Amino acid sequence: MTFKTKLLLITLLPLVAVSILIGGATYYQAHRLIEVETRAVEERILETKRQEIRNYISLALTSIERIYKEEPGGRAAAQEEVKKIINNMTFGEDGYFFVYTLDGTNIVHPKLKNLVGGKWWDLQDPEGDYVIRNLIEAAKAGGGFHEYVWNKPSTGLVEEKLGYAILLKDWGWMLGTGLYTDDIAHEVDAIRADFAVSIRQTVIVIFAITLIAIVIAGTLIAGVRFSEERFADSKLKELTNRIFDVQEQERKRVSTELHDSISQLLVSVRYGIEMIQSEAGSATALRDYASKCLKTLDGAISEVRRISRDLRPSLLDDMGLATALVSLGNEFQTQSGIAVSVDAERSHDRLSDGAKTALYRVVQECMTNVARHSEARNVKIVLKVGPHTLALVVEDDGIGIPHPLPQNGGLGIRNMRERIETYGGTLRLSRRADGGTRLRVSMPLEDRANKAA
Known part of the structure; x- marks a missing residue:
């Protein structure tokens, strides 16, 4: 592994690690926050619906209070009048009131006429909940809420519903109403989707910042390395130039020494051998040997001059x-x-x-x-x-x-x-x-x- 690679790893790996940790922590905390916030929102909406249901029940009681207490024309006539009033009381698209006797017999239901007159004590919703039985128990307990699954008139689908029932004790009736809570799920899903988008945007921003930091760090490292390389190259060129200069100076010195000293000495020796050859007279062997020495010496002089010229031509x-x-x-x-x-x-x-x-x-x-x-x-x-x-x-x-x-x-x-x-x-x-x-x-x-x- 090169030094450059090690430097990049040492610089960039902490950035990547910190980015991943921050992104992971943000993602985890954001999901926890989503759960907490959505539960809080869901609870606030449910509480609002509970209060709304109480208000509707109060409105219904106000509408029938005089007839219920005074029973004008007798109880039977008063009950028939109350049935008509409750049957005609609706709110919103799917809001209505219903009345059951304490044995589970329906006597008022403006939306599902087929239930009227039937005994539904053991009626269960698709999830196995005894709807009527539990509503009557809540009414006997002084009035209360009960969640169950029921047919929604506007869509014909089975949706979750929050019911509320009170007891008309003198007549042995359970008066109830409720609100469908499927809109809560839709609202919670919308909130979750908004939070999810925010989380994704936050994570993207974190990684974008990390990427920018990596690019900047890489650029700085490359710039520093490039600057160092240029500095090293300039110093290396200076050193190379100095070596060439020293080399040429040394070549010139050696060339001068060869030409002015060694060459001159060889020439002097040649003159001496020529004198020996001329003085040899009749000594044929000595003259021949001197001739050989002169040829060898001439070759040496030529070689010295060639070397001198190659080292530094004058x-x-x-x-x-x-x-x-x-x-x-x-x-x-x-x-x-x-x-x-x-x-x-x-x-x-x-x-x-x-x-x-x-x-x-x-x-x-x-x-x-x-x-x-x-x-x-x-x-x-x-x-x-x-x-x-x-x-x-x-x-x-x-x-x-x-x-x-x-x-x-x-x-x-x-x-x-x-x-x-x-x-x-x-x-x-x-x-x-x-x-x-x-x-x-x-x-x-x-x-x-x-x-x-």
């Missing part, structure tokens, strides 16, 4: 980049047998010494790669100096680089690219359409006015 410092490239091409052609053509324009001091060295080393590395890998027969080096930019092209007619092209190339290509980028240039490596490899370098030139200033 032409680059003395005559400029164009001359150094021509010399490099001629030497490469002599050593490898590959034909080299050089078309190089002078930069007229519009390149720094470091930039000249970088370009020379790039061409030198290219020639080494051509000799090792390309199987080419011809190499072309072109150096063009424009108004603001220098262009360098090195191409061969060999087998070309692998396809697809490597993203970063090997160590040599990376070194070449870093050398060029140090001085604000770009390096591109590509395959030629007719075979072979082409390397293009573009590097900005120093302005003449600034250079003069």
